[in-house]
Amino acid sequence: MVFEIVQNNNGVRKGVLSTRHGTLATPFFMPDATRASVRGLTVDQLKSVGINPMVVNTYHLYLQPGMEFMKEAGGVHQLMHWDGPLLSDSGGYQVYSLIHRNPELGEITEDGAVFKSILNGSRHLLTPEKAIQIQFDLGVDMMVLLDDPRPNDSAEKVFSDAVDRTVRWAQRCKIEFEKQIVERKFTDADRPLLFAVVQGGPFMDLREKCAKGLVEIGFDGYSFGGRHVDMDGVFMEEMIAKTASFIPEHAPRFALGIGTPDDIVRCHSVGWDMFDCVIPTREGRHGRLFIWNNNEKRTKESFYHTINISNAQYREDFTPIDVTCDCYACKNYTRAYIQHLFRSREPLGAQMASLHNLRFYMRLMEWLHSI
RNA sequence: GGGUCGGUGGCAGAGUGGUCAAAUGCACCUGACUGUAAAUCAGGCGACUUCGGUCUUCGGCGGUUCAAAUCCGUCCCGGCCCA
Numbered sequence: 001m002v003f004e005i006v007q008n009n010n011g012v013r014k015g016v017l018s019t020r021h022g023t024l025a026t027p028f029f030m031p032d033a034t035r036a037s038v039r040g041l042t043v044d045q046l047k048s049v050g051i052n053p054m055v056v057n058t059y060h061l062y063l064q065p066g067m068e069f070m071k072e073a074g075g076v077h078q079l080m081h082w083d084g085p086l087l088s089d090s091g092g093y094q095v096y097s098l099i100h101r102n103p104e105l106g107e108i109t110e111d112g113a114v115f116k117s118i119l120n121g122s123r124h125l126l127t128p129e130k131a132i133q134i135q136f137d138l139g140v141d142m143m144v145l146l147d148d149p150r151p152n153d154s155a156e157k158v159f160s161d162a163v164d165r166t167v168r169w170a171q172r173c174k175i176e177f178e179k180q181i182v183e184r185k186f187t188d189a190d191r192p193l194l195f196a197v198v199q200g201g202p203f204m205d206l207r208e209k210c211a212k213g214l215v216e217i218g219f220d221g222y223s224f225g226g227r228h229v230d231m232d233g234v235f236m237e238e239m240i241a242k243t244a245s246f247i248p249e250h251a252p253r254f255a256l257g258i259g260t261p262d263d264i265v266r267c268h269s270v271g272w273d274m275f276d277c278v279i280p281t282r283e284g285r286h287g288r289l290f291i292w293n294n295n296e297k298r299t300k301e302s303f304y305h306t307i308n309i310s311n312a313q314y315r316e317d318f319t320p321i322d323v324t325c326d327c328y329a330c331k332n333y334t335r336a337y338i339q340h341l342f343r344s345r346e347p348l349g350a351q352m353a354s355l356h357n358l359r360f361y362m363r364l365m366e367w368l369h370s371i
Numbered sequence: 372g373g374g375u376c377g378g379u380g381g382c383a384g385a386g387u388g389g390u391c392a393a394a395u396g397c398a399c400c401u402g403a404c405u406g407u408a409a410a411u412c413a414g415g416c417g418a419c420u421u422c423g424g425u426c427u428u429c430g431g432c433g434g435u436u437c438a439a440a441u442c443c444g445u446c447c448c449g450g451c452c453c454a
Contacts, residue, residue, distance in 0.1 A: 034407050055406075093406045101408080118408050144406075197406085229405075257406035278407045285410050286403085312400070342410095350410050 002193060002220050003252045011244075011271045014369065017221075017252050019141040020190055021077070021085040022052070026252065026273035027368050029264065029361050030055045030087060031281060035064070036080040038358075039281055040351040043081050049327055049359035050366075052084045053142075055276045058134050059091030059126070063117050067137050075139030087142035087276070090131045092197070093225075093257070096149040108148055110165065128172040136180045140192060142221075144256070145173035147197035149226045159201040166199045166225070167213035174217050195254055197225035204242055211246035221252040224272065228258055235263055237270075244271035261290060261364050265300050268368055280357035285350040287342055290360040291322045303367075304360070307335075309353065314339050327359035328352070 003026075007014040015026040031038045031046070034057045038046055046054075056076055061067075073079040076086060095113040098105045106115030112127030128146040135143040146169050148162040177194050186192075196219040200206030214222060224243055229235055240255075244267075247253050254274040255267045264275050280290070287310040293303055307314065309321070317335040329338065329352035341349025 032407060039407080040410080057407080060407085089406050091406095094408090097406090098408075105408095147406095149406085223406080225406080227405080233405090254406090259405045263405070277405055278409085279405055282407065282409065282411085283404060286412090288404080308401085310401095345410075347410070 003250060005250070008249075012269050013271060013273060015252065015273060017193075017273075019053075019085040019193065021083065021141050024053055024085060025369065027264075027268045027365060028053060028274060029365050030274070030276040031358055031361075032057075032276055032278045033080065033082075033086075034278075035060045036076055038354070039285065040347065040354055041281075041358075045328070045351075045355055046358070049355060050362040051358060053087060054082065054084065055087050055089055056080075056138065056140065057089050057091065057094065058131055058138070059089075059094040061088075061138060062091065062126075062134050063119055063124075067134060071137055075137075077139060085141040086138075087195075088135045088138050088140040088144065089256070090135070090144040090146045090197075091126055092131070092144075092147040093149055095126060100151055108165075110168075112146065112169075128169040129176040132173050132176040132180060136184060136192070142193045142195060143177075144195045144197060144223060144254075145170050145219075147199055147225050149197075149199060150201060151231075152201050152227050152229075153231045154201060156203055156206070159199070159203055159206050162201075163199050163206050163210040163213075166197060166210060167217075170196050170214050170217055170219075174219070193220035195219060195221040195223050195252075197223045197256065198243055198246065199225045200243075201226055202230065202236060202239060204239060207239065207243045208246050211243065215246075215248060219251070221254055221274075222247040223254040223256045224258070224267075225256060228255070228263065228267075235266060237266060240267060240272070241270035247271075261304055261361070262301075264364065265303075265368065269300065280361045281354045284353035284355075284357040287353065288357075289321050289338075289353055290357050292324050292360070292363070295324075300371075304364075309335060309339050309349075310342050321356050322360070325356060325359055325363070327356045329356045330359075 003015055003017050005013050005015040017024045017026055030053045031051055033054045036056050061070060070076065095106055095115045098115055099107060106113060112125050114125050116123055131146040147166045150158050150162045181191050196214040198207055198211045198214060200210045224240065228240055244253055252274055253272045255272040257277055258264060258267055258275050259277050260279060287308050288306050289309055290304055290306055293305060314335045319335060320330040321335055321338065322330050333352060338349055338352055
């Protein structure tokens with residue numbers, strides 16, 4: 001059994017997911033180590049705040065350092081000196097994001113995603129099969145199939161076509177996945193897990209259709225694809241809840257790219273189990289720090305606030321970022337010092353901010369496990 | 372003492388008659404960031420404002436001109452050169 005639900009409270013689940021690099025208690029959050037590195041942090045630092053699974057990216061690692069190198073390096077675990085579980089994203093979202101921002105950089109065809117490298121302009125074709133092969137070469141524990149995301153303001157027809165394509169690609173991914181399992185002599189006990197992606201944008205019936213199509217093919221887990229907020233940035237609560245309900249209960253549900261702390265809480269409360277997001281690290285690098293509200297004021301609706309450490313009001317604030325936090329930054333440094341590091345562009349500032357925010361996210365997971 | 376170049380908004384530094392409340396950079400004040408083209412990006416940064424404008428600014432003072440940061444006189448201050 002890949003995934004076992006140990007508690008289900010009106011759809012709020014706690015479970016255990018088994019991977020080749022250990023079991024994971026859901027819900028869990030994975031920081032993004034896109035280029036085989038959580039920006040600015042060492043393995044020891046990540047471990048010190050309780051990080052276990054992380055997400056690397058097919059697209060980025062394929063372009064740089066490239067797959068020959070990755071094979072030579074002995075896989076991504078060995079390369080980045082990480083012995084915890086790793087999940088790789090397929091690169092579908094990266095190509096989508098690239099094309100969405102600049103249509104000249106590529107296009108989606110039935111064959112796969114055609115795109116220009118932003119590093120040197122070289123042309124590449126990422127097919128569903130290739131995305132799977134690359135992820136096997138990376139040696140990750142969990143992979144995501146190549147999907148076809150679209151911006152949330154697209155027409156229904158666009159989403160409908162994207163859903164159909166995502167399902168067709170899913171079929172191709174599954175076939176390639178099974179072929180690789182045989183070729184690489186994996187057994188059911190030591191094979192990686194494969195996650196499908198449910199697309200459909202804001203259209204509920206398309207989400208349902210996509211989920212059905214994917215479930216029919218059969219995957220280890222299912223992900224929420226695309227953006228979970230509308231064009232105004234509003235969390236699409238009902239759609240996210242419904243999409244979870246379209247996924248079989250016994251499968252882990254991965255909320256791709258989600259999210260802010262309250263988005264994670266809301267997603268978890270409607271049945272999502274796994275999360276990854278750049279927010280704790282990116283916003284940390286940009287000076288936004290997550291802070292717990294006082295215990296007695298903590299509710300699922302309101303449990304944290306943020307500060308921008310660069311703001312003038314913290315210039316002489318010689319208190320820790322968060323008095324309740326046990327991360328290295330909070331244990332040893334003051335807000336005034338972190339601000340000084342930011343103002344003087346000392347990389348230690350961004351590093352400590354990332355570390356603290358990741359600790360915040362880990363504590364958020366601990367909290368969700370405890371309530 | 373003589374000559375010469377120069378004094379511009381917190382700093383550096385453009386501008387050398389009107390389109391200048393004055394480029395640009397830094398600093399400063401905010402904001403954004405959700406499967407990382409992001410140690411990034413956006414806005415603000417003289418005062419007041421009914422947001423259309425109004426008023427006071429480019430070392431000081433005094434001129435020329437319809438109009439001056441820009442031209443003239445003078446004074447103050449600084450750099451360099453000569454005594």
